[in-house]
Amino acid sequence: MRLEDHVRFVRGIGPKKAELLQKLGIVTLEDAIQCYPRGYEDRTHITPIAQLLEGEKQCVHAIVGAEPKTAHIRKGMDVTRCKVYDESGSLLLRFFNNRYAVTALEVGKEYAFYGKVQAEGKSLVMIAPEFEPVGADSKTGRILPVYSLTAGLHQKDLYTVTDAALQTVTGEYPDFLPEEIRKQQGLPPLGEALVYIHRPQTMEQAQQARHRMVFEELFLLSCGMRLLRSRRAGKSGARLRDLSLNAFYRALPFALTGAQQRAIEACTMDIAAGKPLSRLVQGDVGSGKTMVAAALCYLAAKNGRQAVIMAPTELLAQQHMQTMEPLFGKLGVSCGLLVGAMGAKQKRETTQAIESGEISVVIGTHAVLSDNVSFHDLAAAVVDEQHRFGVSQRASLTAKGENVHLLVMSATPIPRTLALLIYGDLDVSIIDELPPGRQKIKTYAVGEKTRPRIDRFIDKQCAEGGQVYVVCPLVEDSETMDTVRSSAESTAERLKKILPHRVIGLVHGRTKAAEREQIMADFAAGSIDILVSTTVIEVGVNVPNATLMVVENGDCFGLSQLHQLRGRVGRGKRQSFCVFYGADKGEEARERLRTLVQTNDGFAIARRDLEMRGAGDFFGTRQHGLPPMKMADLAGDTRLLEQAKLAADTLLENDPELQREPKLRAKVQKLFSQCGEGGFN
Ligand code: ADP
Numbered sequence: 001m002r003l004e005d006h007v008r009f010v011r012g013i014g015p016k017k018a019e020l021l022q023k024l025g026i027v028t029l030e031d032a033i034q035c036y037p038r039g040y041e042d043r044t045h046i047t048p049i050a051q052l053l054e055g056e057k058q059c060v061h062a063i064v065g066a067e068p069k070t071a072h073i074r075k076g077m078d079v080t081r082c083k084v085y086d087e088s089g090s091l092l093l094r095f096f097n098n099r100y101a102v103t104a105l106e107v108g109k110e111y112a113f114y115g116k117v118q119a120e121g122k123s124l125v126m127i128a129p130e131f132e133p134v135g136a137d138s139k140t141g142r143i144l145p146v147y148s149l150t151a152g153l154h155q156k157d158l159y160t161v162t163d164a165a166l167q168t169v170t171g172e173y174p175d176f177l178p179e180e181i182r183k184q185q186g187l188p189p190l191g192e193a194l195v196y197i198h199r200p201q202t203m204e205q206a207q208q209a210r211h212r213m214v215f216e217e218l219f220l221l222s223c224g225m226r227l228l229r230s231r232r233a234g235k236s237g238a239r240l241r242d243l244s245l246n247a248f249y250r251a252l253p254f255a256l257t258g259a260q261q262r263a264i265e266a267c268t269m270d271i272a273a274g275k276p277l278s279r280l281v282q283g284d285v286g287s288g289k290t291m292v293a294a295a296l297c298y299l300a301a302k303n304g305r306q307a308v309i310m311a312p313t314e315l316l317a318q319q320h321m322q323t324m325e326p327l328f329g330k331l332g333v334s335c336g337l338l339v340g341a342m343g344a345k346q347k348r349e350t351t352q353a354i355e356s357g358e359i360s361v362v363i364g365t366h367a368v369l370s371d372n373v374s375f376h377d378l379a380a381a382v383v384d385e386q387h388r389f390g391v392s393q394r395a396s397l398t399a400k401g402e403n404v405h406l407l408v409m410s411a412t413p414i415p416r417t418l419a420l421l422i423y424g425d426l427d428v429s430i431i432d433e434l435p436p437g438r439q440k441i442k443t444y445a446v447g448e449k450t451r452p453r454i455d456r457f458i459d460k461q462c463a464e465g466g467q468v469y470v471v472c473p474l475v476e477d478s479e480t481m482d483t484v485r486s487s488a489e490s491t492a493e494r495l496k497k498i499l500p501h502r503v504i505g506l507v508h509g510r511t512k513a514a515e516r517e518q519i520m521a522d523f524a525a526g527s528i529d530i531l532v533s534t535t536v537i538e539v540g541v542n543v544p545n546a547t548l549m550v551v552e553n554g555d556c557f558g559l560s561q562l563h564q565l566r567g568r569v570g571r572g573k574r575q576s577f578c579v580f581y582g583a584d585k586g587e588e589a590r591e592r593l594r595t596l597v598q599t600n601d602g603f604a605i606a607r608r609d610l611e612m613r614g615a616g617d618f619f620g621t622r623q624h625g626l627p628p629m630k631m632a633d634l635a636g637d638t639r640l641l642e643q644a645k646l647a648a649d650t651l652l653e654n655d656p657e658l659q660r661e662p663k664l665r666a667k668v669q670k671l672f673s674q675c676g677e678g679g680f681n
């Protein structure tokens with residue numbers, strides 16, 4: 001058979017199994033060969049009965065001592081017991097509803113048994129072992145791959161299809177990884193690696209194969225990101241002649257921090273060099289990224305062109321509008337808001353004004369991506385809180401103009417290597433300085449015992465003119481959304497009872513969008529003292545008067561998320577506080593929360609978070625818009641990631657379009673077509 005053949009034609013796989021295999025993404029033999037085992041069972045090691053360990057799966061060679069005995073326990077449940085022995089001792093086997101075992105096991109004959117060993121009283125029992133005559137070496141005496149399954153499929157079926165697929169891997173199996181790089185990294189050729197990964201003879205082989213597959217994945221990813229980058233870099237950016245920002249600086253109500261200035265200068269230098277700006281501005285919550293965006297928009301407008309800022313929520317878009325409108329008003333630059341919730345008439349008027357060029361700076365949500373929205377002359381695009389959007393949304397925004405300058409802003413601090421990869425197509429500016437006068441947020445990790453004191457503290461903050469957020473997270477083991485909602489609801493009820501003189505607002509997942517926006521707006525305006533919410537309070541929301549953040553069940557959040565939440569306070573001049581409940585939920589919880597008490601450094605926190613949770617959780621699924629990783633662990637394999645990136649950079653330096661590596665090029669294209677990037681052509 002050939003790799004492109006359908007698995008349906010494999011002997012032993014009928015149409016029904018083929019359908020189930022499709023659920024695992026396996027249609028052809030090629031898919032089968034790329035479906036790697038999720039682990040291995042090392043059955044090469046034979047343990048003497050006397051040395052068996054409780055609780056582990058092990059292999060013994062033993063002789064059947066007596067006829068197996070079957071007892072009917074209850075309806076539909078037969079239990080067969082059988083005593084076996086080796087030189088070191090004897091062991092009881094137990095099978096359930098296994099007639100085959102009863103007939104197959106011959107007294108006096110030696111078999112290899114593999115199964116989990118449990119203690120029962122003083123003796124050990126092997127539960128439902130697999131077995132075969134010693135020397136058969138099909139179920140024991142070797143390393144067995146373990147594949148992910150779906151209901152109705154068995155390991156046996158995966159063995160059948162991968163066996164058939166491996167038959168095609170002979171002799172000179174084509175390898176897309178350039179030989180030089182492969183040798184440099186000490187990796188096995190693809191054909192060998194495929195055999196090793198599916199049918200390793202030793203655990204070292206499996207390890208070597210995994211190493212190659214991880215490298216390969218990270219290498220493909222690095223090549224793809226680099227190709228994306230050079231595509232844009234090859235073009236010239238929208239021409240903006242006048243890059244003076246003096247009037248802009250004068251119109252600001254404060255002096256910019258050094259870090260803000262450096263980020264802005266990096267932008268103007270790229271533009272002046274005639275390049276399309278492709279820059280990520282990464283800075284902790286409250287570091288003042290918005291002003292970098294404003295500077296870019298101002299430059300576009302000043303040159304008679306248009307700019308757009310896309311924010312992930314309406315509230316954020318509105319807040320940007322509130323910041324920018326007075327500023328741009330002073331500078332004679334028109335700006336307009338475009339969000340989904342606007343009435344049809346208003347929306348139509350705004351879209352017309354955008355199309356005619358009457359509005360220079362458009363601020364909106366993903367509504368700006370709509371096909372109805374076309375710009376008169378778009379020269380600059382800003383994507384705020386980038387981690388909420390995918391790589392492809394970024395691309396469709398810049399597609400609204402020609403050679404559009406792109407700025408993305410993110411508060412999700414990512415360790416450097418990872419940032420290089422995820423934002424590999426972007427230059428990076430880091431804002432590592434907070435505006436002056438900010439006081440460090442005083443953070444406390446507390447348990448239930450402290451609740452009465454915290455309640456009084458909430459009241460005190462309100463009495464002093466501050467405002468308070470109380471966040472009730474989605475509790476891990478809550479069964480329905482109702483429990484989640486009610487945890488916020490009951491918290492609000494409780495606070496209303498003990499603090500009847502305070503105005504308390506409640507927002508949860510079921511609150512309608514319009515109502516939620518209204519409550520948030522009321523809170524921002526100061527007419528609500530205490531805002532109780534599930535985690536719906538949005539990233540980037542700016543209420544400088546909020547001085548206290550209380551988080552219930554802090555142990556249920558990731559550290560970076562807690563840090564983001566904490567960033568909702570400490571935005572004004574007054575001393576702010578943050579209280580995390582959950583410190584009484586065990587040593588691990590206390591340890592995690594202590595990280596936040598000790599440091600305010602978002603990067604340090606992100607690193608800890610990543611160490612503790614792995615990249616999958618860290619980003620949530622899909623947030624980064626990268627193609628899915630099968631083998632690589634973006635957090636764990638950082639050294640390999642660096643090597644892969646370096647190898648990709650070196651290769652593409654000399655062969656920017658991978659013309660000399662057509663197989664590699666095709667592979668990269670295929671990988672990126674899965675993430676909606678639409679390939680490279
Ligand atoms: P983020 O980086 O989280 O998007 P923002 O841009 O929303 O931060 O800024 C947070 C707050 O800091 C805003 O109220 C903003 O007006 C203020 N701010 C920004 N830059 C400065 C500065 N250089 N000096 C004083 N305040 C500033």
Ligand code: MG
Pocket residue numbers: 289290384540
């Ligand atoms: Mg922001």
